[in-house]
Amino acid sequence: MERHFDEELRNLKHRLLEMADVAQEMISIAIRSLVERREELTKEVFELEDRVNHYEVELEEECIRLLSTRQPVAKDLRLITATLKIITDLERVADQAVNIAELATYLLKEPPLKPLIDIPHMATLAQRMLRNSLEAFVRHDAALAGEVCRDDDEVDRINDQIFRELLTYMMEDPKSITRAMDLILVSRNLERIADHATNIAEDVIFIEEGKNIKHHLRDEELPSSI
Amino acid sequence: MERHFDEELRNLKHRLLEMADVAQEMISIAIRSLVERREELTKEVFELEDRVNHYEVELEEECIRLLSTRQPVAKDLRLITATLKIITDLERVADQAVNIAELATYLLKEPPLKPLIDIPHMATLAQRMLRNSLEAFVRHDAALAGEVCRDDDEVDRINDQIFRELLTYMMEDPKSITRAMDLILVSRNLERIADHATNIAEDVIFIEEGKNIKHHLRDEELPSSI
DSSP states (O other): OHHHHHHHHHHHHHHHHHHHHHHHHHHHHHHHHHHTTOTHHHHHHHHHHHHHHHHHHHHHHHHHHHHHHHOOOHHHHHHHHHHHHHHHHHHHHHHHHHHHHHHHHHHTTSOOSSOOOHHHHHHHHHHHHHHHHHHHHHHTOHHHHHHHHHHHHHHHHHHHHHHHHHHHHHHHOGGGHHHHHHHHHHHHHHHHHHHHHHHHHHHHHHHHHOOOOTTSOOGGGSOOOO | OHHHHHHHHHHHHHHHHHHHHHHHHHHHHHHHHHHTTOTHHHHHHHHHHHHHHHHHHHHHHHHHHHHHHHOOOHHHHHHHHHHHHHHHHHHHHHHHHHHHHHHHHHHTTSOOSSOOOHHHHHHHHHHHHHHHHHHHHHHTOHHHHHHHHHHHHHHHHHHHHHHHHHHHHHHHOGGGHHHHHHHHHHHHHHHHHHHHHHHHHHHHHHHHHOOOOTTSOOGGGSOOOO
């Protein structure tokens, strides 16, 4: 009996990783459309959103089915309730990628404001955080989850820097305002993706170490791999 | 036996409404600090955030305890998994209120850019949506939840209008840029609060009517009180 439930849980995690892969791909394509100035790529992002939404509905149903048929307790129960939360985070990550693609469609109608260096760098960082948070979840790796929380500070720092730089563009040339605004919003969407990864990582630390670090996150409290 | 569980569920809903009340109060005070230009009020918002965070931890633990000790099925199970999601939404609503209070501290350091009419109006609407979504949840009122989803379109419309108006301010006078940017961000925070209310309302419709309207939301599919 127990064996079959283990298999169901493994399958649930596997589907969750597939959902995360689609969300990751959406971020990659959205940023690529912006950097390579290829508007046709934004359509791919909108199409992939449907797949994420299907995963959301399917995985939520599966969690509820497992809760009612298997009536899990302790770690299994926490794994399923955490999965429910992660599904929501991933769906919102996909929303952010859609927002970026929409902003890209506006930005690509006008000449480039500046070479994009910080934004792709920030995207890479946010994607690494998302990948690590899910890996930490499936591998029960609280140290890796701690790394995700630390990376979030770096993302916030880049976000502030981008904001300040674009503000100077706006001040110097009113014609740059709409484009600068759109880039600021892209940067905020990436920052939010990093926040979702951080939410997931905090849940992992909670499951693995039983401590809720959410609202008193200090560096010395984070699990470390050292 | 069943009686005691019913009481526990009632108590859970009651605590959830208390948490929502604190989040609502945070929005009210944050907007009031901005409109009445009273910086001292922003501190109250930051203090109330702690209370919301305590509710979050406490209510999540209570949901997990009920899942493992009562092993609910069917409607009771969905009520608890929906509560888990609503807790997350309310915590993020509180985050948005904190963001607004932070933006207020910047805005109040400079002379007012314009009289604030649309932003308080948008806040009132977002708060009504939040109140109605929770009332729909505790009263099992899918028609009221449908109303929340419809109100979201109006909030989006006001958000767009505010954005366009402030953009013209920025174009005309570079000195207005930072203040206009901050007001745009306040408006986006309110829009996000309305989105959280909509998430809650969609969950209510899902529980009450068993249909997941999330990703194919059309007006004719919304439950109506007529």
